Amino acid sequence: MIKNLSHALSAPPTRDERTRQEFVASLRHHVLDDMAAAMRSRYDEQVRSAFVRKHGRQPLDGDEVHDAMLDEPYFGFYSSVRYNAQQMVFRSVIPTVDRNMEMLNARATELAQKPNGEKVTLTLDPELEIPRNVSNIEVHLQPGSYHTEYQADDVSAGAIYDNSINVFAFNQMGRDIDDIGHSFANYVRLAFPDFTPKTILDAGCTIGHNTVPWAMTFPEAEVTGIDVAPGLLRYGAARARSLGARVNFRQMNCTRLDYPDASFDVVFSSMLLHELPLRDIRAFFREAFRVLKPGGLFLNMELPPNDKLEPYDRFYLDWDCFYNKEPYYKPFRDQDYVQLCTTAGFDAARFIETVIPRYTYTPREEFAAEVARGAQFDDRTGRLSEEIRWYGFGAWK
Amino acid sequence: MSRIPMQHRGKRPRFFPVNGVDELMSMVLELTAELWIIKKRLYLLERVAGQQGIALTPGIENYDLSEQEVKELDALRRQMIATVLRSLENEFSELEEVRSETLATELASESRAA
Numbered sequence: 001m002i003k004n005l006s007h008a009l010s011a012p013p014t015r016d017e018r019t020r021q022e023f024v025a026s027l028r029h030h031v032l033d034d035m036a037a038a039m040r041s042r043y044d045e046q047v048r049s050a051f052v053r054k055h056g057r058q059p060l061d062g063d064e065v066h067d068a069m070l071d072e073p074y075f076g077f078y079s080s081v082r083y084n085a086q087q088m089v090f091r092s093v094i095p096t097v098d099r100n101m102e103m104l105n106a107r108a109t110e111l112a113q114k115p116n117g118e119k120v121t122l123t124l125d126p127e128l129e130i131p132r133n134v135s136n137i138e139v140h141l142q143p144g145s146y147h148t149e150y151q152a153d154d155v156s157a158g159a160i161y162d163n164s165i166n167v168f169a170f171n172q173m174g175r176d177i178d179d180i181g182h183s184f185a186n187y188v189r190l191a192f193p194d195f196t197p198k199t200i201l202d203a204g205c206t207i208g209h210n211t212v213p214w215a216m217t218f219p220e221a222e223v224t225g226i227d228v229a230p231g232l233l234r235y236g237a238a239r240a241r242s243l244g245a246r247v248n249f250r251q252m253n254c255t256r257l258d259y260p261d262a263s264f265d266v267v268f269s270s271m272l273l274h275e276l277p278l279r280d281i282r283a284f285f286r287e288a289f290r291v292l293k294p295g296g297l298f299l300n301m302e303l304p305p306n307d308k309l310e311p312y313d314r315f316y317l318d319w320d321c322f323y324n325k326e327p328y329y330k331p332f333r334d335q336d337y338v339q340l341c342t343t344a345g346f347d348a349a350r351f352i353e354t355v356i357p358r359y360t361y362t363p364r365e366e367f368a369a370e371v372a373r374g375a376q377f378d379d380r381t382g383r384l385s386e387e388i389r390w391y392g393f394g395a396w397k
Numbered sequence: 398m399s400r401i402p403m404q405h406r407g408k409r410p411r412f413f414p415v416n417g418v419d420e421l422m423s424m425v426l427e428l429t430a431e432l433w434i435i436k437k438r439l440y441l442l443e444r445v446a447g448q449q450g451i452a453l454t455p456g457i458e459n460y461d462l463s464e465q466e467v468k469e470l471d472a473l474r475r476q477m478i479a480t481v482l483r484s485l486e487n488e489f490s491e492l493e494e495v496r497s498e499t500l501a502t503e504l505a506s507e508s509r510a511a
Binding site: 015016019020023024027075076077079080081083084085087088090091094095097098101138141142143144148150156160322323325 | 399400401402403404405406407409410412413418419422423426427429430433434437438441
């Protein structure tokens with residue numbers, strides 16, 4: 001069962017559209033849960049032993065597991081179902097968004113004019129060049145990618161994003177796909193009780209679904225979300241207005257931040273780095289170091305680094321890099337995350353990382369105990385399922 | 398026709414060594430989605446009708462379709478088939494691209510030779 005998004009920009013599907021969305025969500029659940037478990041069994045029972053017979057040793061990394069799995073027919077079926085399900089995610093929500101385009105655009109304009117509309121600011125930069133990793137690559141197989149506008153003052157790209165993740169996540173990423181934001185804002189609140197950020201930047205915020213939770217967790221803070229895609233930001237501003245949050249949205253590239261040195265207490269990102277070429281990751285890290293105040297926190301929610309995982313789990317997570325138009329995914333995960341931070345100016349001794357359960361799915365005391373326990377990696381880390389645990393890393397300045 | 402594109406650009410990955418299996422997988426999955434949508438709609442239909450005291454089954458068996466209804470169903474059926482077979486359409490549009498690229502290369506080499 002897919003729930004309607006709980007804010008005012010929810011696009012009403014027809015009964016058949018909603019049924020199709022539910023089918024696709026179930027198909028994704030099936031491939032990522034049942035078929036993933038069956039594929040793992042094939043690996044354990046057949047593929048690994050065949051590899052050992054041939055090479056006289058266990059596979060050393062994800063590439064070797066991937067090469068061995070290419071000869072396993074079940075991997076073909078798993079990949080085919082997953083690839084098709086990904087396309088069907090978009091095919092199930094685009095007709096709904098397309099039909100509701102005028103209504104959504106009008107509603108976004110109305111929300112800006114309502115009392116309290118000024119609690120959210122939106123500053124677009126029509127001169128900003130859309131980076132080629134967004135304009136030239138249909139990330140996650142999304143037709144039209146994230147930056148395309150279909151009308152004047154269009155929010156369609158945001159609506160596609162919001163509704164497609166709602167299907168994609170089969171109810172595992174929070175009521176309004178905002179669990180990552182809640183989990184990391186509350187991680188900071190619980191892990192560092194003496195740290196009360198006054199200024200927070202969320203880089204690559206898309207529709208601000210993970211930005212709003214920072215404003216809710218730290219109501220005194222000035223929270224800003226930036227992204228390169230105007231349609232996502234327009235939608236994000238309207239979404240935040242309908243939720244009554246206080247957030248600023250600005251169109252800006254995270255590799256060239258238009259802020260003075262020492263502007264923020266927290267620079268946060270979620271699921272951003274693996275979409276960036278390595279030189280942009282390095283530029284963003286340098287900028288994050290520059291705009292952080294001394295004593296400020298740089299924190300990235302991301303996929304876990306390959307060197308912390310077993311070879312099979314590396315292969316499993318890197319699937320997206322090969323088959324889901326995510327060319328920067330594996331190159332990022334192959335990096336030494338400590339070194340990424342120190343190259344940008346952070347001190348290795350001030351590096352932090354964490355693995356936490358989902359805040360909005362976990363009893364409060366259990367979440368606090370897990371935060372205190374520190375980072376422990378296993379096959380649940382960063383892998384979308386009912387057991388998923390989020391990974392985050394960064395450093396104090 | 399949707400204003401927002403429904404299909405990603407470029408080549409699709411291949412997961413099977415035998416030609417055609419990738420397309421068949423897409424067809425089976427799309428077909429299953431369509432079938433599920435219909436099954437759920439029928440389920441709801443029977444319940445809504447039953448709530449209103451209407452026994453549907455004999456009515457369905459004996460219903461005479463009008464000319465307009467036949468046309469409507471024809472269009473819906475064609476749309477369903479196009480969706481189920483969409484992977485073939487993509488394949489052929491890729492082939493068209495390859496053909497036009499080949500033609501462009503040929504024309505370029507001809508003009509150089511001239």
